[in-house]
Structure formats: C-alpha cells, structure tokens
Amino acid sequence: MRALVTTPGQAHATEVAEAPDPRPEAGEVLVRTLEVGVCGTDREIAEGLFGVAPDDGSRLVLGHELLGVVERDGPGFARGDLVTATVRRSCGRCAACAQGAPDACLTGDYGERGVTRLHGFAAELVVEAPEHLVAVPASLGRLGVLAEPASVCARALRHARAVGARQPWELRRALVLGTGAIGMLSACLLRLEGADVWVVGQADAGTPQAQLADGLGARYASTEDATAADVARDAGGFDLVVEATGDAQVMLDTLGLLGRNGVACLLGIDARRRRVALDGPVLGVDAILQNRSLVASVSANRVDWPAAIAALDRARARWPDVLDAFVGLRVPVDGFADALAFRGVKATLAFQPDGAPC
Numbered sequence: 001m002r003a004l005v006t007t008p009g010q011a012h013a014t015e016v017a018e019a020p021d022p023r024p025e026a027g028e029v030l031v032r033t034l035e036v037g038v039c040g041t042d043r044e045i046a047e048g049l050f051g052v053a054p055d056d057g058s059r060l061v062l063g064h065e066l067l068g069v070v071e072r073d074g075p076g077f078a079r080g081d082l083v084t085a086t087v088r089r090s091c092g093r094c095a096a097c098a099q100g101a102p103d104a105c106l107t108g109d110y111g112e113r114g115v116t117r118l119h120g121f122a123a124e125l126v127v128e129a130p131e132h133l134v135a136v137p138a139s140l141g142r143l144g145v146l147a148e149p150a151s152v153c154a155r156a157l158r159h160a161r162a163v164g165a166r167q168p169w170e171l172r173r174a175l176v177l178g179t180g181a182i183g184m185l186s187a188c189l190l191r192l193e194g195a196d197v198w199v200v201g202q203a204d205a206g207t208p209q210a211q212l213a214d215g216l217g218a219r220y221a222s223t224e225d226a227t228a229a230d231v232a233r234d235a236g237g238f239d240l241v242v243e244a245t246g247d248a249q250v251m252l253d254t255l256g257l258l259g260r261n262g263v264a265c266l267l268g269i270d271a272r273r274r275r276v277a278l279d280g281p282v283l284g285v286d287a288i289l290q291n292r293s294l295v296a297s298v299s300a301n302r303v304d305w306p307a308a309i310a311a312l313d314r315a316r317a318r319w320p321d322v323l324d325a326f327v328g329l330r331v332p333v334d335g336f337a338d339a340l341a342f343r344g345v346k347a348t349l350a351f352q353p354d355g356a357p358c
C-alpha cells in the first residue's frame with residue numbers, strides 16, 4: 001500500500017512510499033483511509049523540527065487526523081462504518097493514563113499516532129484497536145476529517161468551562177485569536193453554544209477565514225485594523241478567550257483581554273527562545289481583583305471525541321456551506337507538498353476519490 005512517510009529530525013525527507021499492508025491481529029479493526037487532515041504539526045515534522053519514529057526504525061508514517069471506512073467487520077464496527085481514531089496513547093505507567101486520560105499523562109512518555117513513536121494514518125490501510133476508534137455519522141460524511149482538531153477544541157472548552165464554573169460565571173462573550181483550524185473550529189463550537197463570538201486574525205477582511213467567521217455569525221477583526229486589546233475594550237472584556245495563534249506574547253496578553261471571572265485558554269505552541277512581557281498591573285492587580293484565570297490544554301480525552309463529532313454534525317446541519325468551506329484544499333496524497341504549504345483553515349489528503357463509499 002502507499003503511505004506518506006518521513007524521517008523525523010530530517011527536513012525534506014517526506015515522500016509517498018510503498019509500505020507493507022498492515023495485518024490486523026485478533027480484536028483489531030482494518031480501516032480503509034478516506035482522508036487525512038494535515039496541520040502545523042505535520043509541517044513541523046516534515047521540516048525536521050518535531051516527531052519521533054517508532055522504535056523499530058527511523059521512518060514514521062505521518063498523519064494524525066483520520067477519516068476512514070471500516071473495511072471488514074470487527075468488534076463493535078461493521079464494514080462500511082465511517083470512523084476516526086484518537087491520537088494519543090497511554091505511556092503505560094502513570095495514573096492518568098491508567099484512568100484512560102493520556103491527554104493528562106503524568107510522565108510525558110505517551111505515544112501519538114503520526115507524531116511520536118507510533119505510525120500515523122496517512123496510508124491506504126490502517127489497523128486500530130476498537131477502543132481507539134470513534135464512530136462518525138454518515139450525515140457528517142467527509143467533514144468527519146475535522147474530528148481531530150474539533151476534539152482538541154472540545155477538550156479546551158470543557159476545561160475552560162470547568163475552571164469558569166468554579167465560581168458564578170456565564171459564557172456570553174468569547175474571543176478567539178487565530179484563524180487556523182483550531183481557532184475557527186473553536187469559534188464554531190462557541191457559536192453552537194450560543195455565545196457571542198469575536199474572531200481576531202491576521203487574515204484581511206474578505207479572505208476565506210473572515211467569511212467563515214461571518215458565516216458562523218461571529219464578528220471578525222483583522223489585526224491590520226484593530227488589536228485584540230481594542231476589540232476587548234469595545235466588547236467590555238471577555239468571559240472566555242481562546243488562543244490559537246502559536247505566539248507566546250499573544251498567549252500572555254490574553255490575561256489583559258478578560259473581564260471579571262474570565263478564563264483564557266491557550267492552545268497554540270511557540271517554542272521560540274525569547275522573553276515575553278506584560279504590564280505589571282494586568283497580572284498584579286486585574287488578574288487578582290477580577291478572579292481571572294489562564295489555563296492551557298492539549299490533545300483530547302476519549303470523551304471529547306464523540307462530543308466534538310456530534311457538535312460538528314450539528315454545525316453542518318446549521319451552516320452547511322460554512323462547514324464545507326473549512327476544508328479549503330483537498331489533494332491526492334501525491335500532492336502532500338501543496339497540503340503542507342496550505343495556509344487556509346484546513347487541507348486534507350484524499351486517499352479515495354470524492355464520492356467513494358462513505
């Protein structure tokens with residue numbers, strides 16, 4: 001079968017290569033890949049900045065955003081079922097992983113399919129244990145490829161809500177920073193919950209990202225025209241800020257965008273070595289006197305996956321054209337370089353032509 005493979009730690013080593021067909025062991029499910037989403041993590045791995053190959057070699061099959069179709073009846077799944085799969089796997093020796101929460105792994109020695117020590121899903125066939133597969137309703141169809149980034153957003157919002165709810169708090173006004181898949185899907189989930197949503201991003205007004213925000217009933221501001229601080233001042237402070245920019249200065253600044261009892265949730269990653277700064281009274285006075293909090297979130301728990309998929313399906317029913325537009329580029333796997341270079345909301349690699357069995 002064909003697979004998208006790379007050598008972690010080495011730039012320009014990504015290629016479509018022949019790999020042996022996986023053979024499911026008893027109790028495992030064989031899945032035919034329909035589509036795999038790509039994101040900044042894949043880009044970083046392809047640039048040699050991130051990722052770890054499995055113990056048995058130096059090559060890693062990429063892809064952690066799966067949409068597939070069950071190829072053969074397996075435990076809990078029947079041929080033809082649409083499925084996705086969770087990404088992070090137990091380290092095998094911590095209390096969080098033992099409780100089924102590798103998203104809160106205590107050792108950091110977890111594996112992640114397509115990222116760390118486990119082959120990914122960017123291959124024609126994938127084998128998976130049924131407990132890691134998540135059903136995707138046929139009504140969601142190809143948009144099921146958004147399940148992984150949506151699960152990351154669902155976890156973040158679940159955690160932000162838990163922190164907010166430690167005291168009287170209402171999620172009325174939310175600000176999303178960043179217009180990648182994580183930012184736009186967060187905006188989508190927040191709109192579904194009825195929040196008033198503002199999105200601030202670098203894209204100009206009139207670009208697809210701004211149109212998506214508009215289509216979801218959110219208000220869009222380009223950083224060309226307004227700073228997040230301007231938007232926060234005009235809105236009267238936010239109950240929730242979701243950061244999805246991958247800029248540590250923006251992350252720190254979120255503390256200054258919150259209203260009373262507000263919660264900021266950080267989702268981006270920024271490994272650049274530098275100092276970031278904040279006006280002293282924002283931290284030393286406002287954060288204290290207004291009970292503000294800053295939390296961060298990564299990956300997703302098993303419970304976030306069905307929640308995210310159900311939310312995506314509700315969003316599809318409510319804003320069908322908008323959801324379709326989330327996938328701005330869909331290319332065959334040979335076009336992976338275009339997918340990795342894509343700077344819209346989401347690019348995907350199609351392993352089966354559109355209209356293939358869903």
Ligand SMILES: [Zn+2]
Pocket residue numbers: 038039040041042064065148149
């Ligand atoms: Zn991703």
Ligand SMILES: [Zn+2]
Pocket residue numbers: 090091092093094095096097098102104105106107108109110
């Ligand atoms: Zn663990």
